[in-house]
Amino acid sequence: MNNKSTLLANRIFPDNNEFEVEVLNIPAEKRKLITETYDFTVSTINDYINNEHIVIPNFQRGYVWNRTQASRLIESLIIQCPIPVIYLSQNGDETLSVIDGNQRLTSISLFLNNGFPLTGLSTYPELDGLTFSELDPRFQRHIINRTIRCIAILKETHPQIKFDVFERLNTGxxxxxxxxxxxxxxxxxxxxxxxxxxxxxxxxxxxxxxxxxxxxxxxxxxxxxxxxxxxxxxxxxxxxxxxxxxxxxxxxxxxxxxxxxxxxxxxxxxxxxxxxxxxxxxxxxxxxxxxxxxxxxxxxxxxxxxxxxxxxxxxxxxxxxxxxxxxxxxxxxxxxxxxxxxxxxxxxxxxxxxxxxxxxxxxx
Structure with a gap:
């Protein structure tokens, strides 16, 4: 058994609260993500964005998706195509900041608030030109009842670890x-x-x-x-x-x-x-x-x-x-x-x- 590995494991999974000197400026036992997973409905996500429980930061590059990209995301919800995981960061006031998923969440919020008509659909081109309120109520309910997996990095996570994760997810x-x-x-x-x-x-x-x-x-x-x-x-x-x-x-x-x-x-x-x-x-x-x-x-x-x-x-x-x-x-x-x-x-x-x-x- 590797001795270095054992020493590190002792610190990450301690039997007691006695820790050794810091390594790389962050104690080894604190170099872990503390997360919670949620399966939010699209309706819940929209409500959370509207009441600022979920906050989409004003990044330098802002919202860059075009209407076709946003429309195809809505179409993915309709055909039940899996949506990539959304990553959130829990703040001290319990709000959640988006750290990966800005374009997706903004697109959903815009569409549910009649921000744009659908365009460039490939599976359901019959829906092109329609806003959310113009869809048949059955389509509306189908969309808002879909769930999206969200992983929240909790506030107990060391801030530098949060920052490191954000850098890893920063793939624009x-x-x-x-x-x-x-x-x-x-x-x-x-x-x-x-x-x-x-x-x-x-x-x-x-x-x-x-x-x-x-x-x-x-x-x-x-x-x-x-x-x-x-x-x-x-x-x-x-x-x-x-x-x-x-x-x-x-x-x-x-x-x-x-x-x-x-x-x-x-x-x-x-x-x-x-x-x-x-x-x-x-x-x-x-x-x-x-x-x-x-x-x-x-x-x-x-x-x-x-x-x-x-x-x-x-x-x-x-x-x-x-x-x-x-x-x-x-x-x-x-x-x-x-x-x-x-x-x-x-x-x-x-x-x-x-x-x-x-x-x-x-x-x-």
């Missing part, structure tokens, strides 16, 4: 990136505010996210929020760290998220005032090739939050001298390595932010 023609996944899974007051902040023209200019359609800017803001509040607690990997913060603060109280947004906006404006177009940028010896750098963005924003100079102090500073000093700092190999190599290692993050804070303190 354009795969969602981690921030797009977070936007769907953790959609709430926090993500709504982040999405709003990411539209700032100053932010887009300084971070080179002017043509951002994949939520890169949103992730930068989430990184700032997470580090400014949990910097001392940071543990790799960064993605898991961000996921945990987003999960914990999904429904952050409005006053709290407003304060956090004001803090972000204040420090963003201070960085812009102090560094101008050089904010968050590395540059060549001619200061021509400016390139936004995520690690430098974190260092400048977090150090600004710590040092907290007033607008009057910043206005009084000679900006040319600031950029000269910044150029010397970027030429320092030790510091430059912290923004270009292993940038999410805890020791590297600590050194980068500490060094930059000391640099900013020499200015003020």
């Amino acid at each position: 023609s354009v795969r969602l990136n981690p921030q797009e996944l977070r936007h769907g899974i953790y959609n709430g007051t926090l993500m709504t505010k982040i999405e709003e902040l990411a539209k700032s023209s100053i932010f887009k200019k300084l971070t080179s996210t002017g043509n951002d359609n994949r939520m890169k800017g949103d992730e930068l803001i989430l990184r700032y929020f997470t580090l400014v509040e949990r910097y001392a607690e940071y543990v790799k990997p960064m993605s898991v760290f961000l996921n945990k913060y987003a999960e914990d603060n999904r429904f952050m109280p409005e006053n709290q998220v407003k304060d956090l947004a004001n803090n972000f906006t204040s420090n963003l404006n201070k960085c812009h005032l102090l560094y101008g177009d050089f904010a968050f940028k590395t540059f060549d010896e001619n200061r021509k090739r400016l390139k936004a750098n995520t690690a430098l963005y974190e260092a400048q924003m977090l150090s600004m939050n710590t040092v907290n100079p007033t607008l009057q102090q910043i206005k009084a500073i000679n900006k040319t001298e600031v950029i000269n000093k910044l150029e010397l700092l970027l030429q320092n190999v030790d510091f430059y390595n912290t923004i270009t190599k292993a940038t999410t290692d805890k020791n590297v993050i600590t050194k980068r932010i500490t060094d930059y804070t000391e640099f900013l303190q020499t200015i003020f």
